[in-house]
Amino acid sequence: MTVAATTSTRKRGAPANEPQPGDLLAWYDRHRRVLPWRAKPGEAIDPYRVWLSEIMLQQTTVKAVGPYFVRFLARWPDVQALAAAPLDDVLRLWAGLGYYARARNLHACAQAVVERGGFPHTELELTTLPGVGRYTAAAIASIAFDACTVPVDGNVERVVTRLFAIEEELPTAKPEIHRHAQTLAPDARAGDFAQAMMDLGATICTPVKPACVLCPWTETCAARKRGDAETFPRKPPKVTGLLRRGAAFVALRADGRVLLRSRPPKGLLGGMTEVPTTEWSHDFDEEQALDAAPRLSGAAPTWQRLPGIVTHVFTHFPLELVVYASDVPGNATGPDGARWVSIEMLPNEALPNVMRKVLAHALDATPVLRSSPRVSRAP
Helix, strand or coil, X not given: CCCHHHCCCCCCCCCCCCCCHHHHHHHHHHHCCCXXXXXXXXXXXXXXXXXXXXXXXXXXXXXXXXXXXXXXXXXXXXXXXXXXXXHHHHHHHHCCCCCCHHHHHHHHXXXXXHHHCCCCCCHHHHCCCCCXXXXXXXXXXXXXXXXXXXXXXXXXXXXXHHHCCCCCCCXXXXXXHHHHHHHCCCCCCHHHHHHHHHHHHXXXXXXXXXXXXXXXXXXXXXXXXXXXXXXXXXCCCCCCCCCEEEEEEEEEECCCEEEEEECCCCCCCCCCEECCECCCEXXXXXXXXHHHCCCCECCCCCCEECCCCEEEECCCCEEEEEEEEEEECCCCECXXXXXXXXXXXXXXXXXXXXXXXXXXXXXXXXXXXXXXXXXXXXX
16 A cells, blocks of 8 residues: 555665665655556555466566456456366466466466465465466565565666666676665565566666666666666676477368367477477478378368468577468368367467467468458467
């Protein structure tokens, strides 16, 4: 809850030339962002909303998360409802948000919370829940339960490294960043302070062209005084993973259905829906691609390679897929574990972005699909 009038402007015992939490809280009271998961001043804070938003926001932007959060909350308004939902339904609603292990952990965490009778209140206990790491535990503990801790995400790392001009590179600098962040924690309003740090990094202390003149800590920021704020945090040269390549197969049945299957529950895109593909490898040989095409009963597909390629970038590697398509009779049956899904129902499937791209590519190039409802092309 925001109580601006009772906020001390200076932390007890802190030197005057160091960043004061009261200055940031006063700025936050005037400029706080309005977010769908954030309680308004005076409103009770719902730990479920805090937890759900923090899981969704992992490695994902606020803009991307907003619509998903609203849809999840409308479908499952509390942790009990989410825990009771089938995992496949959770994966379907998550589709397109990326980093799909989060959706599986989200479901498992909801069940664990219900089993224990509610969310634990301490940072240490929260880390025992599925999918809740150090940062997420600190965020939930501070925002939902006002625990005196400062969660350190990418925005907060940037703020702290600039405030104290921390020269060590990430990730080695993380322990020092955490130590400095905790020294900033106020004696009260821990949840507001945590969100204020996030807002400061997102809106003022940005990676490029930070608005230092608008920052409540501008007079005490070491990097601003040096004139090199944009160089923080220090990072090693970015290493891009090796390109992987493969082929995807879009079988189009005469009754307007597409052959799909589910990926294994563990690993990359675990449990999500896909069209059949080859392995994705560094040494993919396209001449051998058709050896991996799905075997169908009642049909002898004539696979046609579609022009162009589908590209996608995962966290650790870029991917290029060539796409083959074939029309097959309405009585064709797929291999074990595969299923035929009507084109109209594709938007309801748990398709990751890369598979949405593959289907959109086939939709654009294949006459059979041109007259059918379109599959949205993911960014």
